[in-house]
Amino acid sequence: MIAYEDILTWIRTFAETVAAERTYLTELDSAIGDADHGINMDRGMHAVVGKLDGIATPDIGSCLKTAGSTLVSTVGGASGPLYGMFFMGMGGTAVGKETLTLQEFATAFAAGIGGVERIGKAQPGDKTMLEALLPARDALQAAAEQAVAVGPALQLAATAAEAGMLETVPLVARKGRASYLGERSAGHQDPGATSSFYLVRSAATAWSGL
Amino acid sequence: MIAYEDILTWIRTFAETVAAERTYLTELDSAIGDADHGINMDRGMHAVVGKLDGIATPDIGSCLKTAGSTLVSTVGGASGPLYGMFFMGMGGTAVGKETLTLQEFATAFAAGIGGVERIGKAQPGDKTMLEALLPARDALQAAAEQAVAVGPALQLAATAAEAGMLETVPLVARKGRASYLGERSAGHQDPGATSSFYLVRSAATAWSGL
Amino acid sequence: MKKLINAPEDVVDEALAGMAAAHADLIRVEAPNIVVRRNAPRPGKVGIISGGGSGHEPMHGGFVGMGMLDAACPGAVFTSPVPDQMLAATKAVDGGAGVLHIVKNYTGDIMNFEMAAEMARAEGIDVSAIVIADDVAVKDSLWTAGRRGVGGTVLAEKIVGAAAEAGADLATVTALCQKVQDNVRSMGMALTSCTVPQAGKPTFEIGDDEMEIGVGIHGEPGRTRMKLASADEITDMLATPILDDLPFERGDKVLAFVNGMGGTPLIELYIVYNALKKILDGRGVVIARNLVGDYITSLDMAGFSITLLRLDDEFTRLWDAPVHTPGLRWGV
């Protein structure tokens, strides 16, 4: 069972990871983008964490939606709307809930990805954050179907996300700023896929006891 | 006896020296000026040499005046008018002459310095080209009075100019661009005094057989 | 990193405060970081807004004023602004005749502007949007994000702004903006990298004898990295792909725009303009108007871009119309 507090821990862990990896994410974005992904995500997650304390009722859905709209309002760039829609999409499936089962979490996660796909219109293989998110979604769903415990399930999802992230290296970008590089985008790891891996790993870390 | 041809050789030797030391003179000017003295002098002396062949009559005075006015018209900066007035001042004392005695040359040289002083209004010790020119003038005059031969006389003048040039190092500039530095101009050799030393040494080199 | 700044995170706010103070007769700066024409909204006038990451000054804030933009939305440095800004700007300039969003073709800009447009429409404001994508350094394709929006944006803002000032309706200015996009092409190059203040170090490494041809205005790598060449050669490397792309043809009249990237002195831009003029003369392309200077920059990057706009009488008339903004001014 994933409790409201666990969601908060997840978000906080992700914010801490982004802050710690801010320079690394920005460096990845220097190679094939505009050197701001770490700065963007850090600004946004800092704002999100600042909002968490202000939430009165332990409603997972509205908490995730607040996170999403805060990201939309503070990040800008491509990642603002993308991560914003991710959290808002997740939140939409969890309104009024104080806890989530693994299956509910997997469903919410998939809905979040739907938000990313709707606004970003990227396909698998386009070298975007989807490369990390989609394998994680599939791993979560499989784990839920096989009734794996939450902690190990997230561990599986993180491993899948990490593999997807690493697989972005040889890809030629077809969406986002990296696509301007054409063939020259190959050979570099996608910054958004990297932050998305951190997102999943943060849950695995935060929920290792679940 | 200094013949018309010797004057041409002197000017050509000076032009070659300036071309060879262009970078060094510019570097000296970087330290306490605006990094153009070598470029300026090279542009001007290149133009002067280009004019020499066009002179029909072997008149030392008009040759020196042509050199001077060419410098005025092509150099700009401080050194254009200063060296221009130097050569024009020299030329004024030698109009119609095909040869010069050492005394006549010493007199012409002093008249050239008079041109520099009139337009530049610098005093000895102000850290300008005068620091090299004045000792050379005095050495030339003394040699002429003692009936030293032309070659050795110019050698004495070059030695005096070099000493004067080296003595500019500790001086605080009070004229020209270096004066803006105040105390910070001390510790650097003056570029104009350096090119003036080359001017005298060029005569010593060109006339070593006289 | 050598910059005239206080804290990196305060760069945009302080620069906007400076701009507002310097140009209080033309603009006001409001929360959430939008630059609004002093007398906006004007009843019956179509509002023209644009926006994008900061670091390209004077674009876009410097183009707010009479005959150009009604508002600009500056994001963090090199980062698209957030929808809240475009929504607030849209509301601030809507005089009942609708608002045009001029959007540079970057994924982030597109998405954030789209979200804002939807929100504004939900509040009953008529919003249209045109995407500028004029950078020929990038291969155009249906399958990718397409070309970047660069120098053509400045010309679009001027021309569309003049039409809106003269009373054109939303459909007309929208079509006009599309017509600019259809007739404008650009390409840029860099001698040095820019440095994003919060990143603290150059976006890309580049050798002392190298240059980047086709660079983006955010220091995005370009088409090719090569050895430094002469101004004439470099100008040709940018002008030829531009000319061949539209293509511009013998007898075409153009507006030739030589733009400095922020770290390039004007003396060099005039050398480039001289080279460009020779190339266009050789092709029989007539420079009827020109613009030389820093208008769409990339922080401290040294380099330049060329933009050519094929002119017709309508464009020429609207280009010549009075404009009074911090960054462009004539006729008033």
Added chain:
Amino acid sequence: MKKLINAPEDVVDEALAGMAAAHADLIRVEAPNIVVRRNAPRPGKVGIISGGGSGHEPMHGGFVGMGMLDAACPGAVFTSPVPDQMLAATKAVDGGAGVLHIVKNYTGDIMNFEMAAEMARAEGIDVSAIVIADDVAVKDSLWTAGRRGVGGTVLAEKIVGAAAEAGADLATVTALCQKVQDNVRSMGMALTSCTVPQAGKPTFEIGDDEMEIGVGIHGEPGRTRMKLASADEITDMLATPILDDLPFERGDKVLAFVNGMGGTPLIELYIVYNALKKILDGRGVVIARNLVGDYITSLDMAGFSITLLRLDDEFTRLWDAPVHTPGLRWGV
């Protein structure tokens, strides 16, 4: 050396050719390298000319046109022009009412302008000259060359140009130019060195964490080399000596001019302007007019200068008067 040039020795000629081509409606470039207002000479109008080394663009050539200079004499990079240029320019703009030479205080400029003035007088033209020496970084003294002429020159050219345009006679514009000099003070700083094209390498070495306070517009070393500081601190280091020198006093109205040195992006200049405004507000000095941008540059040097001019009604009116040049334009 990374520059957009062809041969170093062709930099000035090609830039002038580019300028002439870009601004043919305003200026013409004639032998021996002078920039002349297209419709000069104008009978009965006092001619205003200035000049100096190249590398400070848009100054001076970019200030030739209606309401400012009648001609400019660009020397080699950072090298005073030769008397032939000032003589030709003086003759080209003399409309019978005499010509004012606005000279920046450098030994070379002074000597070359003086020679030209004497030659022009010998040809029967009434010539007066005013020397601008506004750089407070340099100690003033009767025994030295005195202060350098820097940013105040731009303001002098605008104000004097407006008076001449309005028909003032030679004595009046000469006195007015002296009045500008008496009321204007400047100081600059550099983050990086400039590189003279023909020298091929930076004029001075400076550490990655250092800056030069009080630098000259030719990269001449300044008052002090020190560790990099914040924009607020640096602005204070320049503003305080300027304010204390005249001195500017509580209640004074000023024109505040924040000038980029060529390699500094506009976003940073606005941060500096914001800092300057706070300092002047604190001292009760009122910014009545301002100018922010690159107007008197030092090739590719990164850095800026501040110039303050104490305004009276006459200065304000002349500053506001229409001007139409490549580098400054309003009111037309």
